[in-house]
Amino acid sequence: MLSKTARTILNIRSFFNRHLPPPCLLCQSPGGPVCAPCLADLPWLAAARCPLCALPAPGSEICGHCLQAPPAFSRVDAPFSYGFPIDRLIQRLKYQEHLALAPLLGELLAGCLQGDLPEVWLPMPLHAHRLRARGFNQAVEIARALSASTGVPMQAGWAARVRDTPPQAGLKREARRKNLRGAFACSRNLAGLHVGIVDDVMTTGSTLEELAQTLKSAGARAVSCAVVARA
Secondary structure, rough: OHHHHHHHHHHHHHHHHOOOOOOOOOOOOOOOOOOOOHHHOOOOOOOOOOOOOOOOHHHHHHOOHHHHOOOOOEEEEOOEEEEOOOHHHHHHHHHHOOOOOOHHHHHHHOOOOOOOOEEEEOOOOOHHHHHHHOOOOHHHHHHHHHHHHHHOOOOOOOEOOOOOOOOOOOOOOOHHHHHOOOOOOOOOOOOOEEEEEEEEEEEOOHHHHHHHHHHHHHHOOOOEEEEEEOO
16 A cells, blocks of 8 residues: 555656656757657668668669578668667667667657568567676567557567677677577577567677577568667
8 A cells, every 4th residue: 555655756757758758869959759850860761771671772672782682581681780879779779778769769660560460570689698687678678569559479489599799799790600600599489470570789790690590490480670770
């Protein structure tokens, strides 16, 4: 049973949340979590991009790299390029535990989805050591919001990162691939399912590729990717 003082505090907070919404996370003006001008100024990804890897491509044709080495995933949906200020929002979520940013990023991601929705969202797994150190998985938090927006269930336990690989930053594409071999395992028979991988940022796509191959080996008929930003 809440005390009279606690109930009063909750009522005051509820009043202010209704009548004085939080300020914009970027400019602090009214109209948060991101006001309309700041939303328009975000680094929206160009419309002309490769449908498989989301890199810029004239006429939205499949890029030369994907033609030469088709990825294990069928497409990448991403609303933003990884630049200011979306990079700051992702970093605040990831490294400063601003978990309130996850619903915003998940809703923005939901708004850019194209084609058929997957039958299940699967957030990019973290190795147990890294999860304990960070305390949460940002991909799970984004996927939870994406699931709520799309009505597609999320299954965070269907895949695991079984190798605690060194950080990918600074590695070239081939080195990233070697670094990730055997990094994931899938505990579920995915026969016939279209699985959507959810992550915060896609750089070279090596991590998504390795997980997609693991899911395909578990029987998934299709794997697509949904990421907040494409580097």
